[in-house]
Amino acid sequence: MPDLFNEYKFTYYYTLRQQARSRVVDALNRRIKTEKHREIWRGITLASIKQDAIDYTQFKWPKYYDGDNYSPIPTTWEQLYYSYSQKISHFNVAIWQTLPDGAVLRGLAFGKPSHGKTHLTINWIERSPEPDYFKGGVLLPILSCAEEYAKLLGCERVLVKNPIDASEFKKYGYGPSDRVPKRATYVAKELKND
Amino acid sequence: MTDNAVKLESEGTIQAAVQDAMARSQVVFSAKSPTLVDLIPQEEWDEWDASNERPNVVDSTIDSTDDETDVGFSESSAA
Numbered sequence: 001m002p003d004l005f006n007e008y009k010f011t012y013y014y015t016l017r018q019q020a021r022s023r024v025v026d027a028l029n030r031r032i033k034t035e036k037h038r039e040i041w042r043g044i045t046l047a048s049i050k051q052d053a054i055d056y057t058q059f060k061w062p063k064y065y066d067g068d069n070y071s072p073i074p075t076t077w078e079q080l081y082y083s084y085s086q087k088i089s090h091f092n093v094a095i096w097q098t099l100p101d102g103a104v105l106r107g108l109a110f111g112k113p114s115h116g117k118t119h120l121t122i123n124w125i126e127r128s129p130e131p132d133y134f135k136g137g138v139l140l141p142i143l144s145c146a147e148e149y150a151k152l153l154g155c156e157r158v159l160v161k162n163p164i165d166a167s168e169f170k171k172y173g174y175g176p177s178d179r180v181p182k183r184a185t186y187v188a189k190e191l192k193n194d
Numbered sequence: 195m196t197d198n199a200v201k202l203e204s205e206g207t208i209q210a211a212v213q214d215a216m217a218r219s220q221v222v223f224s225a226k227s228p229t230l231v232d233l234i235p236q237e238e239w240d241e242w243d244a245s246n247e248r249p250n251v252v253d254s255t256i257d258s259t260d261d262e263t264d265v266g267f268s269e270s271s272a273a
Contacts, residue, residue, distance in 0.1 A: 007204055008211045015215035023223055027231035031239060040242055073252055107249065116264040123253035123261070137244025144230040152222050161261055165248040172230060181260040184253075192227055 006088070013089045014048075020148035021046040021093065024141060040135045043098035046145060049108055053094040054078045056105040061129055070129035077108065080124055084110045089153065091120060093145045095138045104130070107138030111146060113153050119179075119188075120150040121159040143172050150191060159188045 025046055032041050047053070057077040065072050084090040091111035097104045111122040127138050143158070150158050157177070160169055162185050169175075169187050177188035234242075 008207050011208045011211035012215045015212050016218065019215065019219040019223075023219075024229060024231060027229040031231060031234075034240075036240070037242075073250075074254075109251070112262065114262050114264045118264040119261075121261040122251055125249050125251040127247065127249050133245050135243045135245045137247040137249070139244065139247055139249040140231065140234075142249070147230055148223075151227070152218060159261065160251055162252055162254050164250045164252060168248050173233075179265045181263060181265065183260045184255055186261075 009088045016152045017048065017091065017093075017145075017149055020145050020152060023148045024144040027144065028141070044106075044134075044136060044141070045096040045098065045103075046141055047094045047096055049077075049081060049092040049094045049110070052103075053096075053105055053108055054081055057108070057126075060105070064129035064131070066129075073124065073126055077126075080110050084112065087112050089113050089117075091122070091146055091149050093142055095141055097134055104128070106134060107142065109138075109142045109146070113150070113155060117153045117155055119157045119159050120146060120153060120155045121161050121186075122146055123161050125160075125163075139168065139172065143169075143174075147189075147191060155191060157188050157190045159186045161186055163187060 028041060028044070032038055054077050062072065064070060084092060089112070091113070092109065094108040095106040097106050105128060107125065107127040109122055109125040111120055111124075113120045122142070125138070125142060127133065146158050157179065158174075159177075159180055160166075160174055163169060166174075166185070166187050173189045174187040175189075177186065177190075180186040180188050
């Protein structure tokens with residue numbers, strides 16, 4: 001029975017993450033109305049982090065790390081993948097863009113809810129260090145997916161832990177909060193659950 | 195329809211999980227609360243350019259589970 005229960009939980013949370021991504025895709029497509037909009041967002045796919053994304057971070061990204069503007073994270077996305085997979089209700093998303101030469105990984109993120117699911121924390125985000133970064137950016141789709149997933153979990157807020165540049169999150173409604181754990185730096189946003 | 199003697203019970207488990215998750219999504223999303231994408235002002239959306247964004251987040255306390263503790267609970271009661 002424990003295996004069946006885990007199978008149920010794995011599929012349940014996998015489907016919730018898929019539904020969250022689907023809602024964000026629908027929202028983006030509703031707002032893409034002009035040719036200029038289409039140029040910015042063309043070919044974007046919101047996906048689960050799978051082996052193809054891990055491989056991309058391992059084999060494509062390292063040559064663009066210059067130690068100045070772009071440095072690798074202090075672990076690997078493969079290690080994070082195995083670590084976060086242990087928590088079935090974790091959050092993950094990969095942002096891909098399909099170009100004429102093939103699929104390009106634009107960024108990815110991992111997070112996890114608190115035990116009582118009062119909040120969802122985003123622990124890791126990395127954007128592509130490749131030079132032809134796209135105008136849409138990964139933050140809007142990542143935060144949107146995290147917020148929609150948090151709503152499905154019944155969370156009251158989304159936290160971002162240890163952002164490199166906290167000001168980047170301000171325009172999306174994230175700022176200092178008293179309702180965060182004390183041992184790290186967080187920005188937070190309260191969700192309006194209707 | 196084949197009348198199999200032995201059935202794989204996980205089929206029903208997976209179907210139930212998908213149905214429950216879809217039902218949860220319908221309830222939550224039917225409230226029609228806007229997504230973050232919907233809240234971007236039109237002028238900003240029309241001129242959207244995040245090509246210089248610095249979105250990276252690096253959890254410097256990799257093994258910490260602090261952020262899994264619900265804020266408002268004492269650490270002893272949450273343990």
